[in-house]
Amino acid sequence: MNASLKWFTGHREMLLVVVLLVISVLFGLLNPSFFSAAHLFGILRSSVVLGIMALGVMTVLITNGIDISVSATAVVAMYVTTVTLNAVGFHGTVLVAILLGCLIGAVLGLVNGILVAWLKLPAMIVTIGTLTLYRGGLLAFVGTERIRELPAQMAEFGQLQLIQVSSGGRLASLHVSVLVWIVLAIGLAVVLRDTWWGRYLYAIGDNQEAASRMGVKPDRIRISAFVLSGTMAGLAGIFYASMNRAADPSTLVGFEMSVLAAVVLGGANVTGGRGTVLGTVLGVLLITLVGNSLVLVGIPSAWQQLFVGVFLLFGVVMPAIRDRRNRIRRGVVVAD
Amino acid sequence: MQSRFGPRAHTWSLIGLVLGLTVLLSALAPQTFPTVGNLQSMAVQIAPLGLLALCIAITFLIGGIDLSCVNVANGSAVIAALVMNALAPSTGAGPATAIGLVAALCTGLLAGLVNGLVIAMLRVHPIPTTLGTSAVFLGIFTGITNGSTVFGQGTLGSLSTSTVALLPLSFWVFLLAVAALMVVTQRTRLGFRLYAIGESTRVSRFARMRVERDQVIAYMISGLFASLAGILLFAGLNAANVSFGSSYLTQALLIAVIAGMDPYGGSGRVGMVALAAIAAQELQTGLNMVLGGWSGSAFASDFAWGVLLIAILGFSRWLGRRTARRRREQATAALVADGAQGS
Numbered sequence: 001m002n003a004s005l006k007w008f009t010g011h012r013e014m015l016l017v018v019v020l021l022v023i024s025v026l027f028g029l030l031n032p033s034f035f036s037a038a039h040l041f042g043i044l045r046s047s048v049v050l051g052i053m054a055l056g057v058m059t060v061l062i063t064n065g066i067d068i069s070v071s072a073t074a075v076v077a078m079y080v081t082t083v084t085l086n087a088v089g090f091h092g093t094v095l096v097a098i099l100l101g102c103l104i105g106a107v108l109g110l111v112n113g114i115l116v117a118w119l120k121l122p123a124m125i126v127t128i129g130t131l132t133l134y135r136g137g138l139l140a141f142v143g144t145e146r147i148r149e150l151p152a153q154m155a156e157f158g159q160l161q162l163i164q165v166s167s168g169g170r171l172a173s174l175h176v177s178v179l180v181w182i183v184l185a186i187g188l189a190v191v192l193r194d195t196w197w198g199r200y201l202y203a204i205g206d207n208q209e210a211a212s213r214m215g216v217k218p219d220r221i222r223i224s225a226f227v228l229s230g231t232m233a234g235l236a237g238i239f240y241a242s243m244n245r246a247a248d249p250s251t252l253v254g255f256e257m258s259v260l261a262a263v264v265l266g267g268a269n270v271t272g273g274r275g276t277v278l279g280t281v282l283g284v285l286l287i288t289l290v291g292n293s294l295v296l297v298g299i300p301s302a303w304q305q306l307f308v309g310v311f312l313l314f315g316v317v318m319p320a321i322r323d324r325r326n327r328i329r330r331g332v333v334v335a336d
Numbered sequence: 337m338q339s340r341f342g343p344r345a346h347t348w349s350l351i352g353l354v355l356g357l358t359v360l361l362s363a364l365a366p367q368t369f370p371t372v373g374n375l376q377s378m379a380v381q382i383a384p385l386g387l388l389a390l391c392i393a394i395t396f397l398i399g400g401i402d403l404s405c406v407n408v409a410n411g412s413a414v415i416a417a418l419v420m421n422a423l424a425p426s427t428g429a430g431p432a433t434a435i436g437l438v439a440a441l442c443t444g445l446l447a448g449l450v451n452g453l454v455i456a457m458l459r460v461h462p463i464p465t466t467l468g469t470s471a472v473f474l475g476i477f478t479g480i481t482n483g484s485t486v487f488g489q490g491t492l493g494s495l496s497t498s499t500v501a502l503l504p505l506s507f508w509v510f511l512l513a514v515a516a517l518m519v520v521t522q523r524t525r526l527g528f529r530l531y532a533i534g535e536s537t538r539v540s541r542f543a544r545m546r547v548e549r550d551q552v553i554a555y556m557i558s559g560l561f562a563s564l565a566g567i568l569l570f571a572g573l574n575a576a577n578v579s580f581g582s583s584y585l586t587q588a589l590l591i592a593v594i595a596g597m598d599p600y601g602g603s604g605r606v607g608m609v610a611l612a613a614i615a616a617q618e619l620q621t622g623l624n625m626v627l628g629g630w631s632g633s634a635f636a637s638d639f640a641w642g643v644l645l646i647a648i649l650g651f652s653r654w655l656g657r658r659t660a661r662r663r664r665e666q667a668t669a670a671l672v673a674d675g676a677q678g679s
Contacts (some may be wrong), residue, residue: 044567118650121599121649125593127632129586129589130642132643133642133646136636136642137635137639215485270461271461302478303478304475305471305474305475306476308475309472310472313468313469314469316460317465319458323457333356
């Protein structure tokens with residue numbers, strides 16, 4: 001029993017798969033409509049925004065940083081893009097909107113990265129500052145109104161479905177952004193595993209001193225991780241606006257908590273050097289699955305926030321318990 | 337070999353900042369700023385914010401951070417409101433208020449205990465821990481209130497309306513809290529140990545200090561002050577909601593940083609928080625005056641808080657680097673002088 005428990009704590013992805021399956025079966029027994037194609041597609045659809053942001057935040061977490069400002073970055077990217085494209089009366093392809101959103105996100109991420117690298121302070125404090133700054137700046141200087149008239153191509157993109165299945169008289173559809181998410185996840189996994197840049201991320205997160213003696217430039221790598229995180233957040237923002245058919249500058253408040261919960265649950269450690277794409281994706285799925293299904297099994301949605309918190313705390317505490325056990329076994333617990 | 341920007345210089349520059357802002361704002365708005373009414377309403381606003389900054393300050397002191405303080409404050413306010421509303425019909429307003437206050441303070445202490453235990457016993461880093469407990473507290477109180485606002489009985493209104501020696505009662509609560517924390521950190525053994533832990537947890541452990549216990553105490557103090565801030569917020573608005581004051585965390589961090597608390601622990605004096613909070617509130621009032629009736633003024637001041645936080649972090653970083661370089665140069669010069677004498 002104890003041995004299998006230990007194996008599970010060491011293999012986060014396996015544990016998450018098991019938890020996902022158990023929860024699915026439980027919810028399915030409580031309410032059979034859980035297993036309808038509409039609900040499952042709905043879960044995937046609502047995972048996308050969280051999932052894309054989580055990929056970026058995980059990259060930052062690997063380098064021993066943290067990015068709290070992703071929700072504000074996403075909102076700024078989405079709103080500024082919408083306002084700009086509407087102002088110039090743009091009717092071309094949606095790719096321009098996506099590129100513009102990514103660019104805005106990348107710039108905001110670059111600001112975060114430079115500040116963190118330059119101030120040499122916990123990224124937490126810096127990104128709390130930029131979170132307030134970005135959102136306050138957007139609401140004060142760009143606008144507070146919810147825009148319902150998206151650029152035509154963005155609105156169309158929001159309706160672009162990958163698969164449509166009719167189930168129980170209703171049309172269940174899978175949005176195309178799910179495919180984008182999967183491609184991005186696979187791409188990031190390959191990059192993290194097979195490129196110098198990916199290995200450097202883990203190196204500076206695990207031991208910055210050793211990495212910099214090896215010739216890695218920690219600041220540059222760290223800034224690039226923040227840029228990636230901002231870019232992903234910008235992309236997620238555009239997807240969010242398209243799928244909700246509106247750009248609202250005061251949405252996604254507190255969304256960064258869910259993102260962090262998903263990433264930490266997926267096994268990325270806030271002390272750096274750890275984290276896998278598969279774990280993050282599973283964490284995102286778990287959080288969305290529980291969040292979307294609570295209402296189905298009769299729990300008021302007001303309690304959804306509590307589950308996010310419990311998952312986040314669980315993801316933080318579990319590796320700490322394992323580390324502590326290891327330290328005690330090695331006999332260094334007194335000093336460290 | 338005193339640093340140019342030592343503690344005394346810092347105290348004087350903060351006092352100078354407060355006085356300078358006072359003079360500047362009085363000159364800009366001689367009719368509205370230096371009036372008793374305006375200063376009193378500023379004092380009412382400083383109190384909860386200053387208490388939250390104390391939460392950050394005491395946890396910065398031991399090299400930690402309490403990101404859950406705003407949610408604990410709101411949660412305590414919710415608990416106070418709920419308890420008072422539940423008891424008022426049966427026990428009358430007076431006892432109900434008293435029990436509500438005790439319940440709120442207990443909520444804060446309990447939250448601090450949870451934070452402290454997880455951080456000290458499991459040795460999890462305080463940033464993720466308090467982020468996690470913060471989300472849990474938010475979830476619990478959102479669930480209890482269903483996300484809606486709880487209105488009170490109006491029995492605490494006197495905290496922000498009645499004055500003692502021209503200062504509102506809530507401001508006295510803040511001043512007392514600062515004074516108590518100053519005494520604890522500067523004059524007691526506990527305070528000495530807190531500085532030692534902030535300087536180096538490892539060395540403190542080797543010195544056979546009971547680091548875990550002191551860390552828990554620090555987080556419980558933080559929780560207590562957070563619940564006090566919640567009570568003051570509740571008293572001022574006669575309403576409690578889990579999502580009040582979302583920009584308070586940035587402002588509290590800013591105040592703690594202006595007050596000279598080192599996020600990495602071991603240095604800074606909590607008394608400076610009072611001055612820093614006054615300066616921050618003056619800045620806020622000044623911003624409101626400049627922005628005037630502009631509809632986006634609340635958001636613009638959020639923006640300004642973010643800019644200020646980063647600018648001041650950058651400034652202190654630059655100062656720190658300069659001081660370190662000076663020290664190095666002086667040390668080198670002294671070594672060279674020694675060498676010259678020796679030969």
